[in-house]
Amino acid sequence: MWGGRYAEGPSAIMAEINASIGFDRKMWRQDVLGSLAHARMLAQVGIISADDLSAIERGLEQIGQEIAAGKFAFDTTLEDIHLNIEARLTERIGEAGKRLHTGRSRNDQVATDVRLWVRDAMDGLAAQIEDCMRAFLGVAAEHTGTLMPGFTHLQPAQPTTLGHHMMAYVEMLSRDLSRMRDARARLNECPLGAAALCGTGFPIDRHATAAALGFDGPTRNSLDSVASRDFALEFLSVCAICATHLSRFAEELVIWTNPSFGFVKLGDGMTTGSSIMPQKRNPDAAELVRGKTGRINGALVGLLTVMKGLALTYAKDMQEDKEGVFDAAESLALCLAATAAMLRDMKPNLKRMAEAAGAGFSTATDLADWLVRELKMPFRDAHHVTGRLVAHAEAMGVDLSGLTMNEMQAVEPRIHAGVFGVLSPAASAASRTSFGGTAPANVARMVTYWQEKLA
Numbered sequence: 001m002w003g004g005r006y007a008e009g010p011s012a013i014m015a016e017i018n019a020s021i022g023f024d025r026k027m028w029r030q031d032v033l034g035s036l037a038h039a040r041m042l043a044q045v046g047i048i049s050a051d052d053l054s055a056i057e058r059g060l061e062q063i064g065q066e067i068a069a070g071k072f073a074f075d076t077t078l079e080d081i082h083l084n085i086e087a088r089l090t091e092r093i094g095e096a097g098k099r100l101h102t103g104r105s106r107n108d109q110v111a112t113d114v115r116l117w118v119r120d121a122m123d124g125l126a127a128q129i130e131d132c133m134r135a136f137l138g139v140a141a142e143h144t145g146t147l148m149p150g151f152t153h154l155q156p157a158q159p160t161t162l163g164h165h166m167m168a169y170v171e172m173l174s175r176d177l178s179r180m181r182d183a184r185a186r187l188n189e190c191p192l193g194a195a196a197l198c199g200t201g202f203p204i205d206r207h208a209t210a211a212a213l214g215f216d217g218p219t220r221n222s223l224d225s226v227a228s229r230d231f232a233l234e235f236l237s238v239c240a241i242c243a244t245h246l247s248r249f250a251e252e253l254v255i256w257t258n259p260s261f262g263f264v265k266l267g268d269g270m271t272t273g274s275s276i277m278p279q280k281r282n283p284d285a286a287e288l289v290r291g292k293t294g295r296i297n298g299a300l301v302g303l304l305t306v307m308k309g310l311a312l313t314y315a316k317d318m319q320e321d322k323e324g325v326f327d328a329a330e331s332l333a334l335c336l337a338a339t340a341a342m343l344r345d346m347k348p349n350l351k352r353m354a355e356a357a358g359a360g361f362s363t364a365t366d367l368a369d370w371l372v373r374e375l376k377m378p379f380r381d382a383h384h385v386t387g388r389l390v391a392h393a394e395a396m397g398v399d400l401s402g403l404t405m406n407e408m409q410a411v412e413p414r415i416h417a418g419v420f421g422v423l424s425p426a427a428s429a430a431s432r433t434s435f436g437g438t439a440p441a442n443v444a445r446m447v448t449y450w451q452e453k454l455a
C-alpha cells in the first residue's frame with residue numbers, strides 16, 4: 001500500500017502489533033457504506049467518471065456479499081478493514097478501485113466507520129433499555145401494594161413496596177435512555193472528507209456524504225474530525241452508567257434469592273444448579289450482569305487512558321478504541337436482555353417480603369412522626385422517645401406494636417391507643433403520599449405515567 005517509498009515489507013512483529021483486521025472486520029458494513037457514499041459523491045462532483053462509479057458500486061456490493069457469506073479472505077498484511085476492502089475492490093474491478101481513495105484517508109474513514117458502528121449500537125441498546133423498562137414496569141404494575149422492606153445500609157429502614165422498588169429502576173433506566181439519545185445527537189456529525197487531517201483540495205461535497213450516511217451534517221474542523229473519540233467515550237460512559245444500574249439490581253437479586261431472604265425465586269430457566277450440591281439454585285445470570293459491569297466500566301477507563309495526553313491529530317494509539325467499544329456494547333446488550341428475562345421469570349414471595357417489611361422496627365419513623373403530629377412534640381424529642389421505645393421493645397423481644405400501653409406510657413405518659421394505627425407496615429406504606437413516595441396509589445399513578453410514555 002505504500003510500496004512506492006518502501007523497499008521491504010514489515011517485520012513479523014511490526015505486522016502483528018499493527019494489524020487491526022482481527023477485530024475491526026466487525027465494521028465491514030459501515031466501511032462499505034462509507035465507501036459507497038464517498039464514491040457517489042466523487043462521481044457527482046466529477047472527480048471520478050460514471051463508469052468508475054458503477055464499477056465501484058458493483059465491486060463493493062460483491063465484496064459485501066462475500067463477507068456476509070464468510071467467503072472473504074481477510075489478510076493480516078493488509079492491516080485493517082479499510083485496506084482489506086480496498087485491495088479486494090481493486091483486485092475485482094482494476095483501475096477504478098484505485099480511484100476510490102481520492103480525497104479521503106484512512107483517518108477520516110475509520111472515524112466515520114466507528115461513528116456509524118456506535119450509532120447502530122446506540123439504537124439497538126436504546127431499544128433494549130426500553131424493553132427492560134417495560135419488564136420492570138410489568139412487575140411494578142402487579143405489585144404496587146406488595147409490601148417489602150425498604151433498606152438503607154442494607155438494614156431495614158422503612159416499609160416500601162415491590163412496585164415502588166421496581167419503579168426506581170424504571171427512573172434510572174429512563175435517564176440512561178435519555179443519555180443514550182443525547183449522546184447519539186452529538187455523535188451524528190460526519191468526519192468523512194476531513195481526509196488525513198487538513199481536509200483536501202479536491203472539490204468534494206461533504207454535505208452530500210454526510211446526508212447519504214444519515215448524519216445531520218459534516219463536522220466543522222478537519223483536525224478535530226480525525227483526532228476525536230469523545231463520541232466513543234460518551235457512549236462508553238452511558239454504557240457504564242447503565243450497566244452500573246443493572247449491576248445494583250443484579251446484586252439485589254443475588255440477595256433476594258438467597259433462602260435467608262427468600263424474597264423472590266428464579267425458575268429453572270434462569271438459574272444454574274451445582275455439580276456437587278444438589279440443593280443449589282444459583283443466580284448466575286445476576287452474578288454475570290454484576291460481573292460484566294466490570295469490563296464495561298473498564299472499557300471506559302481504558303479508552304480515557306488511551307486518549308489522555310495524545311497530541312493532535314490521529315495517532316495509532318487510537319486503533320485501541322475499538323475492542324473496548326465493541327465489547328462494552330455487546331456486554332451491555334447481554335446484561336439488558338438477561339435482566340429483562342430475570343424480571344419476567346421471577347416469582348416474588350409475598351409472605352416473606354411482608355414479614356420482612358415489619359421486621360427491624362421498620363415503623364419507628366411512623367411512631368416518631370405520630371408523636372410530632374399528635375403530641376406536637378419537636379421531631380428531635382420524638383426521635384429520642386421512639387429510640388427509647390425501640391430499645392425497650394428489643395429488650396422484651398417484641399416489635400413496636402407488641403408493647404403494651406403501660407410500657408409506652410412509662411416512656412411518654414401522653415401516648416394513647418391511637419398510636420397503634422400507625423405501627424403496621426401497610427399503614428406506614430399507605431401513609432407516604434408525598435409526591436414520589438411509597439403509597440400504593442402514588443406508585444400506581446407512576447406506573448400509568450410510564451406506561452403511557454412508553455406506549
Ligand code: ARG
Nearest residue numbers: 020080106107110314318319
Ligand atoms: N486501523 C486504523 C485505526 O483503527 C485505521 C487508521 C489508520 N491510519 C493511519 N494513519 N495509519 O485507527
